[in-house]
Amino acid sequence: CLLLFVCLRVSATAQQQISLSMRNATLEQVFSAIRQQTGYYFLYSNDVVKKAGKVNIDVKDAAIDKVLKICLAGRQLTYKIIDQTITIQEKAPEPLPVKPVADTVITGKVTDEKNNPLPGVTIAVEGSSQGAISNADGSFSLRLPAGARALVFSFMGFTQQRVELTGATNLQVKLAESTKALSEVVVTALGIKRDKKALGYTVAELKGADLSQGKEANVANALSGKVAGVQVSRAASGAGGSSKIVIRGNNSLQGNSQPLYVVDGIPLDNQNLKPASATGGIDYGDGISNINPEDIESISLLKGPNAAALYGQRGSNGVVLITTKTGSSGKGLGVRFSSDYSIGNALVTPDFQNEYGQGLNSDFTHFRATDGRIYTMAEAKTLGLQGMPKMSAGRDRIMRSSWGAKMEGQEYEDQWGNVLKLTPQPNTYKEFFNTEKQFINNISVDGGTEKVNYRFSYSNTHVNGYVPTNTLDRNTFNLRTQATITPKLQLDAKINYIAQKGKNRPTLSDASDNPAYLFISQPRSMPMHTLADYTWTAEDVAKQFGYSGVFPGLEKTYATNSSTANPYWTINNTHNEDNRDRVIGMLRLSYDFTSWLKLTARGGTDFYTDQRQRYRQIGTYQSRNRNGDIEEQVTRVREDNYDLLLSSNLELNKDFNLGLNLGASHQKRFMRLTGNTGQEFIVPKLYVINNTLTNSYLFDLQESEINSAYASGQLSFREFWFVDFSARNDWSSTLSPENNSFFYPSVSTSLILTDALKIQSNTLSFLKVRASWAQAGSSGNPYQLTGTYSLDQFTHGGQPMASFSSIIPDPNLQNELTTSTEFGADVRVLNNRLGASFTWYNASTKNQILDVPLPLSSLFEYRRVNAGEIRNRGIELSLNGTPLKLANGFTWESSFNFARNRNMVVSLADGVDAFVLGSDRGVIVKAEPGKPFGVIVSNGFAWLKDEQGRRLIDPATGLPLRTSGRVQEELGNAMPDWTGGFFNSFRYKGFQLTGLIDIRQGGMVYSQSNREELIYGTSKKTLPGRDGSYIASGVVAQQKADGTWEGTGQANTKPVFAQDYWNVVASDKESVVSEEMLNDASYMAMREISLSYQLPSKMLNGKFIKRAGIGLYGRNLFYFQRKTDGFSPEASSFNVNNSSLGLESTSLPMMRNFGINLNLEF
């Protein structure tokens, strides 16, 4: 039974006077008769009317009102006549009389339907900010404010219940379990708590418990796979690195499209100061990684401007709203302790070959004869010399690749003079890297009296990184207190102190001291112990071959070039250290003028000092003149936010309710960096800046302010139709006085059809449709308006020098504007057992403040303009349900989310053909009008192909032909086709087993690691055809008269050596056939599995320990599907900005973690 509306039509000659005489008639029969006499339509739900039973009626020439009253007398039905339609509805229950209950203390107990006490239930006084939380035995106590009418009980996983206050001071409340809470309160913009059903836009909420199952040290990573349209990636960066969240696709060409993080109403600075680039650098972590996941009560994800318009400036990429835990009033001291230990190892390492050793042409390259001289292998053979093969060192594949002899235990002398046996070294990663160990302890104390509650937490994280000597230590202290100063004045204050210390974080990407860089090209026969002696000795120098200018004490590298440091030297003789001290503070005062008018004033600050030091000892091969270097810098960052919010809630009449908020805010940001770089130490082992031959300064300073005024409102009609609107004006210091004020509005609506139509059905439990339109502005960085000259850091013989900025400024820059529209529906069926949510959105960002690249021949590199339009259009679908729920308590819950985003660069600036997002050897990633963001373009060589796309093979050599020079041709796109997640949870008694599968399909990634592996013959891919039997796929070519080639259509059959073939594909760093380095970044990963057990509360009744639980988990366990060659597609980038989109550069492996955690409550 369902929505069945019966509309009855009558004759045109309708009468107003009704005469009826019916006995034992159903209402339907009566309505039918009325309809015939009057021509009125009837609108009603079948089952409602059926429940009403039979009627007797006897009237003559009666008015319709009278007839209906007689019909419905004594029934829980009411009617309404609009035009010629009569709607029959169930009567709302009679309101109970309001009793004066101010200052009454209400106590009580909350249980589930089986009378098990429910701790942690939120009890709110309706229409007030007062409330309490039930304690371990489900009991609660709270003092009522004036005008209190009802209490609202809400708890995750249970149906919210409203209890009228009728004078009783002790309440026994039973909450009914729900598969998904029917009425979820979610935190929305400006921290306003809203009933989720009232929202006209998408807000996804995650509870702290859901986040911390996998124990991610960086809470942002824990969002991976959990929410539709939220794509999480991370830099391959060692302990304490950054993460990247992109909600609904990239909408910004510059920067990183990351959302704004707001913690308890205060924006968090999430910048990744001085990130790594394609040519090295260190990831020192971002802001969000500083937050202790255990302090988090819940996270709301506001997807795009529709939900986040009130955050203005930075809301256009969406907002991640974090609400931290608080204590609860009227509850004794609670102590919680949790401890977590996990270990991690590489999930994916390069797919190395273990058959052929160092050398070339399937042989050794050189030979040490008994006369002590070194000959080439060819000479030695011709002369028939006695001695043994000798390895060489060099910069290129000729001297140090793994194209040599089959490893069969042959004796040889390596490049330093060690006599060794040629054997495979399959475990180079394992021998060098460590098992990552992470230990997190967390203790919190909370409690409160009726007027004050507090919570204090301390957490300690210690990580011993995968890269030896890399450690991370983080201590966080968090104190939050809420107090009722007078019945009308509430205070909420928080102070969070974070002390973080990182040591020896690894260098990333294409840089010598990236430890992963070595392994990619290290000869497969070279044992790690020869590298573990990482300093040249006099003996090494005497016996060396292939080097020049080496001396005892120098870093011993296996290649002679600058780009392959010895990782043992790196971890022992180079050092970096960073210390971050951070304070996040918040103070909020709110005053209830009346039950419907409230003023909130809030001030927040987030400031930190980041102190970084890095040095490399004398002898470091890469340092200037092998003499070491040092860098020291201090960055101070501060962001202050103040806001004032006046909020009212007006019940206009029985049907309409209006909430109105008026606010203003002030934001101030500040960043100052000072530092020094010193080159060449004078005295060894003294690591200070003044102990260097030359040094230079580092300096940067940025300041900006934004003032804002805003208004928002919510209009609701009978709790089933809602309209929200907001309007905000910003004044930003970063734009000129003419342009620094800008306005952006939003409006959204939602209609709960099931309520509007009074559908009470077990099949269709809930149906809501929603629509929203919003704009968000942004004003860019400071100092973008004027062109400037910078002075050279050093004079030349006392003569200073200056140069003009390569960026043409625009003094008339305007704000960026993102306009977003979304439509969606939420439906729950089968008694809420199955829910689905669907959203379509279209967001376009116009007037981006962009440094568009110019051809250098224009004399400038960039022009700063308001440019372009980027559109993101997509759908999101999430399904959740309870496939199984047994009487014995066994529950299986399941959810699936899917998101497909279609990105389109609609236009760039006038006269600009392309925007380069990032580039690396052999590849450019760009944005181009008419195409999606992230077009991967080859910047290397290309195969010559026939019309059918078959490669042309040179008949003389049997090798494929490639272009003589570099060409630019489109290879693919870095953006995924769709992303998704599949989550399952099984609960039985105290046990819970969960699993999360994270999916991404489509999109490409260009691998620099693959290039190295192919140049040096280290991967399995290079094995086939080592004996000269490799047959390159393609067709035989013939040369035309003009020297160009054409295909003959005949398949190539000429065998070649694998080495020669791969030498055409990748002969050196710069000369590669780019398409061969492209990987499909699709994956389906088992992101998380966790098993937890919570001791039954009965067992602990009256014990010192009130709750106890233990959990086991695994993270990044395995792939169901992966197409990349030797690296993890989701953790391959070297930073979290757009500049690394689609690029992999000798990344450190992503960790597979296993952990155990324990939590206790006293």
Add this chain to the structure above:
Amino acid sequence: CTKDFEELNTPPTSVTDVDAGLLLSKVQKDAAMVEGNERANIEFGSWIQHWAGGQVAPVSRYIQQPTDGVWASHYALLRNLMQIRTQSLKGMESNPAGKSKLAIAKIMEVTVWQRLTDLFGDVPSSETSENASNVNTKPVYDTQESIYTRLIADLDNAMAQLDPADASYGNADFYFKGDAAKWKRFANSLKLRLGMRIRYAAPQLAEKTVREAMAQPLLAGNTENAAIPTYNNAQTTNAHPVLQQFIGGSPDLRYLADALVRTLKTKNDPRLPMIAAPTVNSVKAGTPDYRGMGVALTDAELLAIIKDDYSTASTTTYFNRTLSTPIPCYVFTYADVCFFKAEAALLGWGATAADAETFFKDGVKAAMALQPYNITTIPPAYETAELSFAGLSAEQQLEKIMTQKWILLFGRDYEAFTEWRRTGYPVLTPGGNQGSTNGTIPRRAVYSSLEVLLNGENYRAAVSRLTQGDAYVSRVWWDKKP
């Protein structure tokens, strides 16, 4: 509440206007330094076989790559010179406070344009942006011919504008300390070079230009060399570019080419020990000897390389951080002028053929006297064997002149590459690697890859004028010697 915004948004670490001298210093220094650094040495320097290039420097093995760096650095120099014109000294064309300064900036501009077009051929020039507020994002490529015509005219105008009575740059001018008379001789010497460069492509204009230049004062001695001083005891950026390569570069890229070392050795050139270092192994064996490495080696040749058997640049001069008199970074010297004069004399343009030998000898003497050689007396045997034109044909005389110029230009890769292409002397044998050129020495630099991406239409129009496309093997307009 927005009243302090403007102050807040004023850039705190930079300025919006500077003295023209600071820009001129920057341009002079950067333009000079970029010609002899590691990047240039392993590319142009190895093509003309001064440097061996690297085993892993694909460009030195004739594997074609866009020459992005050179393109970028030259347009950056032009940007700063434009700022002198359009901001620092704007509207002062007839004001003594700016007139000569502007003329000097213009002469600098000519040197940059000439180098750029010499390397690439047709380049965007007349349509590049005129000022920062009127930017042309799609400048067309001018033909090299039209650029040369304009540069010659620009020099004439600048020379006419120079007046020793005007305000000048003083110490900010590394070349001549603002001396307008010297600038005039420098400009006229540049004119001689411009004229000679196009002798095979536009003989008439070449002759006219050369004759005009020969009739006016030219740089007249080593005291009038345009050069940037360098410093060994300061920052690396203050050191000679070749020394910078030694301090900060790769040890694999420090070797000299066989052609250079062999030529110096064969001729018993006294400069040999000051250009090259004896090989490590020969020193070890007690018989110090010099040996250059081949260029553009094949894989098999690379395999046979034992580095200690080859010479790097001299560790007593170029590779010496403690050299008491640092080597100036030469831009254009009296010796250059002498060699051009000798060539002009051979043609009878402004001098007679009989003058050629004198000019040539003056050139060699001036070249030998330069830092770090300081050779004031040429060994008589050398003079007899190398500096006499007796019995030589004009073409043989040219070969002699160009060979000496080639030695002079060690450390000035762009000019060396250009003069070798122009005359074909000294005769160089390409390395064995086929690369992208079928084993021939590149004849030009390949356009910046950003041009393809951002100025595609004009780029393609320019490329269509090249005989073999945007490739190493295509020749620029003036590269026409039969």
